[in-house]
Amino acid sequence: xxxxxxxxxxxxxxxxxxxxxxxxxxxxxxxxxxxxxxxxxxxxxxxxxxxxxxxxxxxxxxxxxxxxxxxxxxxxxxxxxxxxxxxxxxxxxxxxxxxxxxxxxxxxxxxxxxxxxxxxxxxxxxxxxxxxxxx
Amino acid sequence: xxxxxxxxxxxxxxxxxxxxxxxxxxxxxxxxxxxxxxxxxxxxxxxxxxxxxxxxxxxxxxxxxxxxxxxxxxxxxxxxxxxxxx
Numbered sequence: 646x647x648x649x650x651x652x653x654x655x656x657x658x659x660x661x662x663x664x665x666x667x668x669x670x671x672x673x674x675x676x677x678x679x680x681x682x683x684x685x686x687x688x689x690x691x692x693x694x695x696x697x698x699x700x701x702x703x704x705x706x707x708x709x710x711x712x713x714x715x716x717x718x719x720x721x722x723x724x725x726x727x728x729x730x731x732x733x734x735x736x737x738x739x740x741x742x743x744x745x746x747x748x749x750x751x752x753x754x755x756x757x758x759x760x761x762x763x764x765x766x767x768x769x770x771x772x773x774x775x776x777x778x779x780x
Numbered sequence: 781x782x783x784x785x786x787x788x789x790x791x792x793x794x795x796x797x798x799x800x801x802x803x804x805x806x807x808x809x810x811x812x813x814x815x816x817x818x819x820x821x822x823x824x825x826x827x828x829x830x831x832x833x834x835x836x837x838x839x840x841x842x843x844x845x846x847x848x849x850x851x852x853x854x855x856x857x858x859x860x861x862x863x864x865x866x
Binding site for chain 1: 781784785787788791792794795796798799802808809810811813814815817818821822824825828829831832835837839840841843844847848850851854855857858859861862863865
């Protein structure tokens with residue numbers, strides 16, 4: 646692989662990945678609550694960082710030549726970024742809901758605001774009549 | 781190669797600065813956790829670009845290890861948000 650091709654490939658992959666991270670950072674201003682921010686964060690980890698890994702692999706291919714260990718590490722890094730970051734985002738979103746962070750009030754439909762159909766939601770703050778069986 | 785890597789590093793530094801401004805102006809803790817995660821990944825990308833700029837031979841290793849242990853920071857922030865409860 647000659648110098649020009651390596652530079653062009655590193656440029657395409659690196660600048661596209663960097664722009665995705667920048668776009669994700671800008672999108673943090675556009676959305677209003679933490680759950681939406683977790684949602685708009687996924688392009689950075691799902692596409693931006695794998696492109697950065699691709700740029701690093703192209704540079705490694707150019708400077709050190711082909712080796713199976715670098716290819717394996719690059720593939721595992723991309724898989725980790727996609728799978729592990731999704732699990733981490735899921736955990737963060739779950740703890741965000743559990744710790745009671747506010748959801749933007751104009752979110753529609755907002756299925757977190759109402760219990761699902763068929764679920765009896767008893768308000769513990771309201772005094773119930775002791776004669777009535779709650780069932 | 782140096783020019784390309786410099787452009788990438790400048791874009792990533794802009795992303796980090798914008799993220800820090802967002803952390804300063806955020807009102808809830810969940811947003812701060814998410815934006816700090818974004819800053820972590822941007823800094824990993826800057827370290828990768830630095831490795832490319834100095835023609836280091838461990839660029840792949842750096843990004844491999846960082847992507848594998850990146851879950852730990854997010855899980856720790858999630859546990860902090862719920863005060864240690866699962």
